[in-house]
Amino acid sequence: MRNDFMITIALAKGALLKDSVGRFLSAGLDFSAVLDPDNRQLMVPSTCGRARALLVRNGDVPVYVAYGQAQLGVVGYDVLKEHQMPVAQLLDLGFGGCKMAVAVKASSGYKRASDLPPHCRVASKFTYCAREFFDALDLPVELVHLTGSVELGPITGIAEAIVDLVATGRTLRENGLVAIEEIFNTTARLVGHPLSLRLDRGELHSIVEAMRANKPLSNPSV
Amino acid sequence: MRNDFMITIALAKGALLKDSVGRFLSAGLDFSAVLDPDNRQLMVPSTCGRARALLVRNGDVPVYVAYGQAQLGVVGYDVLKEHQMPVAQLLDLGFGGCKMAVAVKASSGYKRASDLPPHCRVASKFTYCAREFFDALDLPVELVHLTGSVELGPITGIAEAIVDLVATGRTLRENGLVAIEEIFNTTARLVGHPLSLRLDRGELHSIVEAMRANKPLSNPSV
Secondary structure: OOOOOOEEEEEEOOOOHHHHHHHHHHOOOOOHHHHOOOOOOOEEEOOOOOEEEEEEOHHHHHHHHHOOOOOEEEEEHHHHHHHOOOOEEEEEOOOOOEEEEEEEEHHHOOOOHHHOOOOOEEEEOOHHHHHHHHHHOOOOOEEEEOOOOOOHHHHHOOOOEEEEEEOOOHHHHHOOEEEEEEEEEEOEEEEEOHHHHHHOOOHHHHHHHHHHHOOOOOOOOO | OOOOOOEEEEEEOOOOHHHHHHHHHHOOOOOHHHHOOOOOOOEEEOOOOOEEEEEEOHHHHHHHHHOOOOOEEEEEHHHHHHHOOOOEEEEEOOOOOEEEEEEEEHHHOOOOHHHOOOOOEEEEOOHHHHHHHHHHOOOOOEEEEOOOOOOHHHHHOOOOEEEEEEOOOHHHHHOOEEEEEEEEEEOEEEEEOHHHHHHOOOHHHHHHHHHHHOOOOOOOOO
16 A cells, blocks of 8 residues: 555535544544534544545535545535535445425415426526436426525515435425425446546455445455 | 605625624714624615615625615625626725735835746635736736635645735734735725615615715604
8 A cells, every 4th residue: 555645535515414424434534623613624534544524515526536636525415416526425324315306386276396487487406407307397487596595485485396315304304395206316436536446456445345235344444 | 755665785794794784883873783793684774774784705796786675785895896786886985005015025126027937836815806806917826726714725735825815014023924015905895785875766876975974864753
């Protein structure tokens, strides 16, 4: 193993971080320093010093991995699907499960997406996913791209429906909304930089395999 | 004045919120409830009950105003320039000042943007602004869109330079970066929905004028 090669792993800040760190720990890479609430560093070495974690926003994980600045990364399938970056999907890590769904006002009477009137407005952070879904349905809609609080869409009247991630459904209920159709399930994925994987001399493969088995590496010094 | 017309004002969460509330307060609209750390509501009526604030993310303010779901909004000039939505710029409110700048590693030796090598990579949240700047400079660059922590760009090597907002310059210094060229200054702007302004029967105009004068409305019941 080359001593001069440091593996960089892009981790999404937020909901997926704790489980991501747990899975890498079980594969022999200890990034638990990133979970310290006082941590201000965005680049954190593993305790063994052979790898480092890059703490970035969800949407930036596929960017760092696609450009090869990180060889591996963990990010939700929803983000992968929305951003369409050229990264290799290696493993479904199983955690961070939620659904991409179409939701409307509970009082609207719409029972499924195909009930929506043609050319109505649909608000979403995930306009690529929404476009693909409504195109497949052959229903022309006007997509309104919002960056947050999409549940405000039907309340303010800027949109008839939304396409958004639903975990417990609490946010929808609190805002008088109801999911009428699921588009896909999403979970956290381990992704890799295609060229780094092809040129890999075993370091990346052993991490991926240890994470697949969800058990420590045979050589925990990596 | 119609009693059935409620003015909706889109306010950006975050750094601009406190000053925005202050300026509307001085114009007779009290939205100080949104500053309560316990507030979870995204739609908050003014104490007089004749207007409501919509608490949204920076980038969504021009969207709500462009669609007329909010008649007025407060947002940074940087966001207006980046998103190019059809809203009317009414007032420069003066607060929230910072600069859009090109920054590089302090150790890079680049003294101005035109020193950057052609076809180098530039990371930014503001790729529209960056594209316009480098096009005017006639310097072809590859833009890498990131959604946060852009200062990581030159450190990780994903980009030679960044285009980002600089307030005090502390984030740059902490990351060994230095601003080499200012692109524009930005401050908070009062924007309006063009059609609502044209159909206005005086309500919006009186708020805009009170904010321009930075003094209470003559009719504080609005």
